Amino acid sequence: MNVWTEYAADTAEEGRQSMDRMYRLQRHIYDVTRKYYLLGRDQLLRDLNCLPGGSILEIGCGTARNLAIAGKLYPNARLFGCDISDEMLKSAGKNIFASGLERRTRLAQADAVTFNPLSSFGEDSFDRIYFSYTLSMIPSWTQALAHAASLLRPGGELHVVDFGSCDGLPRLAKTTLDHWLTRFGVTRRENLASVGRDIAVEEVLLLSFWHSHRGYAAHLTLFNSAEKTVTQLS
Ligand SMILES: C[S@@+](CC[C@H](N)C(=O)[O-])C[C@H]1O[C@@H](n2cnc3c(N)ncnc32)[C@H](O)[C@@H]1O
Numbered sequence: 001m002n003v004w005t006e007y008a009a010d011t012a013e014e015g016r017q018s019m020d021r022m023y024r025l026q027r028h029i030y031d032v033t034r035k036y037y038l039l040g041r042d043q044l045l046r047d048l049n050c051l052p053g054g055s056i057l058e059i060g061c062g063t064a065r066n067l068a069i070a071g072k073l074y075p076n077a078r079l080f081g082c083d084i085s086d087e088m089l090k091s092a093g094k095n096i097f098a099s100g101l102e103r104r105t106r107l108a109q110a111d112a113v114t115f116n117p118l119s120s121f122g123e124d125s126f127d128r129i130y131f132s133y134t135l136s137m138i139p140s141w142t143q144a145l146a147h148a149a150s151l152l153r154p155g156g157e158l159h160v161v162d163f164g165s166c167d168g169l170p171r172l173a174k175t176t177l178d179h180w181l182t183r184f185g186v187t188r189r190e191n192l193a194s195v196g197r198d199i200a201v202e203e204v205l206l207l208s209f210w211h212s213h214r215g216y217a218a219h220l221t222l223f224n225s226a227e228k229t230v231t232q233l234s
Helices: 013-026 030-034 041-047 065-073 086-098 117-121 141-149 171-183 192-203 226-233
Strands: 055-059 078-083 105-109 126-132 152-163 206-212 217-223
Touching (some): 013 086, 041 065, 065 078, 078 086, 086 105, 105 117, 141 192, 152 192, 192 206
Parallel strands (some): 055 126
Antiparallel strands (some): 152 217
16 A cells, blocks of 8 residues: 555645745654643553554654554554645655555544545544644634544544643743743743533543643543443434
8 A cells, every 4th residue: 555645735835834844854853842832741651542453643743753652552553644744745755655554544634724634535424533732832723623523433532732721831941931832932831721622512522631741731531421322323
């Protein structure tokens, strides 16, 4: 199977150009530099608990650092990654091949808000979907989150890790972090929990929300209970 798929037609061109400009050079040092401040990513990957044969989609997969780890943690899972940046996807493709995961991985260029999983991947729903430090970079992030929630299979889960309230950090550290994030076009989503709650109500999902690393990282999970679907069908 070819790791690449055709570009989705519904890509937001502006977002693509902006992310390509940001990551054209940075992607070469991305994984080395980000490991010290994109905290909580490995916890998210362990929490996926994907069953053998299940499908895992990362939206905003970047260099595929996370997908490569997910591939090791879940050796029988089928892996999917999409990102708006062609530049990031160049690194992602290399990483997937270097990890020997090309036979069970598909990558596609797509915008989180509008992407059509059928045309990108030939799948209409997934067992596990996650955003890792991506919602904080997407202007229409609430729509991206709602769209992802609508793509869950019965029994499926949507996981998010991103910058949290930072309430447990010293005030100076929080202010410095916010200035620095602004330079990279990143905004902490302070209302992630309440937006998640609204989506959970709309889609009839269960929700858990918590912080780690003294509030630095926020974790949201939405569960699409398989029982709910059975009840609705009967
Ligand atoms: C901070 S990086 C995180 C990469 C990866 N998830 C990780 O944890 O290492 C954010 C990623 O989101 C992608 N991105 C930004 N806006 C996007 C959008 N609207 N749709 C899809 N991906 C997007 C960027 O191109 C970038 O690769």
